[in-house]
Amino acid sequence: MSQEHNMRRVTAIRNGTVIDHIPAGQAMRVLEMLGLQSSTTVPVSMVMNVPSKKKGTKDIIKVEDRELTQNELNRLALVAPEAHVAIIRAYSVAQKLTIDLGEEVKNVVRCTFSNCITANPREPLPHRLKIYKTDPLQLRCHYCGRPQDLVDVIHNLL
Ligand SMILES: [Zn+2]
Incomplete structure (x- = not known):
């Protein structure tokens, strides 16, 4: 299954953050880690167990109208160190953020x-x-x- 197909599973967002390559089954923990499960009013969409070329299956989260901060990236690193994070502006990828767990x-x-x-x-x-x-x-x-x-x-x- 193509990458493109995977991305289409979740509606394209205009502005916000896409967190891809989350280990399958960890999406809820990621939301919890980022404080996005309850205390937020921004739309969040999540897909779980999507086929992935790298690791069998993965989860994807899209957060609308919110760009993750460095501190949030550091939290994300603890549950999904290999996740790919992209900042979306006007429907296209404006910035790719790398997670660096470091030492x-x-x-x-x-x-x-x-x-x-x-x-x-x-x-x-x-x-x-x-x-x-x-x-x-x-x-x-x-x-x-x-x-x-x-x-x-x-x-x-x-
Ligand atoms: Zn201690």
């Missing part, structure tokens, strides 16, 4: 360990989680070394 995520999420030094308000430290492994993603706190549960991480967004 650490800084000030995106806080450590999930309650006794961590970063949980102490008297020690204002940047929140640093080290990328320990990428596939599947494993994070550890820079300070206490605790491995982070990716499901809990969603609730610890900064």
Whole structure:
């Protein structure tokens, strides 16, 4: 099945953001990570389990009238590090954004360990989680070394 066919599954948007190549079944987590599942009034369309050349199947999300910020990209990296993000303006791709997970995520999420030094308000430290492994993603706190549960991480967004 062609790429073009896949793209036509979701209506073309005039302005906004397209997040393609989301691992199949992760679209809901992406929405949750971006805070788009409830607190928004912009139209969001989502397709799940679309055939993909690279990885069997994938999910796609289109967000109208909203361009993802760098901070949102950093959040997205935690659930869909290989996603492709395109900013759409006047029905065409104005900008392609690359997700770079790098070696650490800084000030995106806080450590999930309650006794961590970063949980102490008297020690204002940047929140640093080290990328320990990428596939599947494993994070550890820079300070206490605790491995982070990716499901809990969603609730610890900064
Ligand atoms: Zn910690």
